[in-house]
Amino acid sequence: MLNYSEIDSILRALVEPTRRQILERLSRGPATVSQLAEPFGMTFAAVLQHLQTLEACGLIRSEKIGRVRTCRIEPGGLAPLADWITERRIPAERHLDRLGQILAETGQSPSKVQDQEKDEQT
Amino acid sequence: MLNYSEIDSILRALVEPTRRQILERLSRGPATVSQLAEPFGMTFAAVLQHLQTLEACGLIRSEKIGRVRTCRIEPGGLAPLADWITERRIPAERHLDRLGQILAETGQSPSKVQDQEKDEQT
DNA sequence: GGAATAGTTAAGCATGGACTTGAGTATTGC
DNA sequence: GCAATACTCAAGTCCATGCTTAACTATTCC
Known part of the structure; x- marks a missing residue:
């Protein structure tokens, strides 16, 4: 049987349109936090929270090198x-x-x- | 291209655990509003609101005969x-x-x- | 016809989550 | 070393949504 709360966290992540847009952007290739935040009319901190939500449920993965964090799609996430x-x-x-x-x-x-x-x- | 707001309404419907449980119940066969409300520890009116949400986005279908409304899964809804x-x-x-x-x-x-x-x- | 049943609607409360602000940390370039 | 860059964290505001209550309508049974 499938993990109930896993489905729950994925749905909660996907229900927010901004996070779906971030996923679409990342499906075209990796991007840094700054690059992801730029097209949205919202603060850096807000986008960062979305990224944390997406990463927490396994839809994206990120890696910090130096001061730059690069995000990418987690292939099996969906x-x-x-x-x-x-x-x-x-x-x-x-x-x-x-x-x-x-x-x-x-x-x-x-x-x-x-x-x-x-x-x-x- | 896919209708953006259709996805949006489906995700908003599915993100609520109660509504997912209602879907699971209905996937085992049709049920009346009373039958659907009974197992949940909440009022009739609350369950009715969930049913309206599910029907509005095409995940279920319902038909009223006399004073009884019977709900069923809309097969292509997902x-x-x-x-x-x-x-x-x-x-x-x-x-x-x-x-x-x-x-x-x-x-x-x-x-x-x-x-x-x-x-x-x- | 009147009571009981099954559902419907509207108004209001309460909570969660998105977003902002503002302060803070680590890294890089000069 | 110090300024700029890139990100991180915490606290607070605001609004959407789930749920309740209460009044209402339509149908069935006697």
Whole structure:
């Protein structure tokens, strides 16, 4: 089973538009904190907080050489969320398949079919 | 290009743990508002607000028959987010591939390779 | 028709998180 | 050494959002 709080921290990181923009910028190549802060109409400190959030949940990685910190995408960072989505899409689609199948076979009312499916929750 | 605010509304919906739990419950089959509210230690009205949020961004669908509203998963609801993730993973991985390739071919320092890649931003 | 049920809406409170300010530290260039 | 650069940290403000309460509507059962 997947780590619940990992998904939580990734979603909390991605929900902020500025952080998504930072990710887009970094997906085109590494950048320093100054370079990342420059295009945004906000303070250096604010961007730094976003970077810390992104790094804390494993979406980016950074390395400080001298006084310069360079940030880059953590390649597998989005994998947990991608997996979470996959896990939630498959049951939903299987459910639909079974529903359609049973309806076609028996011609029962949808409510009766739903009652049947309740019993098979795994 | 993908609709920016669609991703935004989906992420805002998913970031709330209660709403993710509601989705998990619904992925096992349809449920009424009362049924969905029951397991949560919060008021009916609060759960209703979550349901409205989920429906507004296309993650669930609901239908009212008589005085009972039945909710179910909207099968394609997570697709825009899944696509967004895919689009962001591929460039990141391609970048890594190119970096490795160039390093292997030329034996240059990583910083020089990064400078080259900056110029080819599309 | 009237009570019970199922849901809906609006207003207000409380908390979390984004952002700013301002002060501080480490590194580099002269 | 000292000024400039690049970043770091802490405290405080402000606003969005989750939750509650309370009043309301529509439907069903007797």
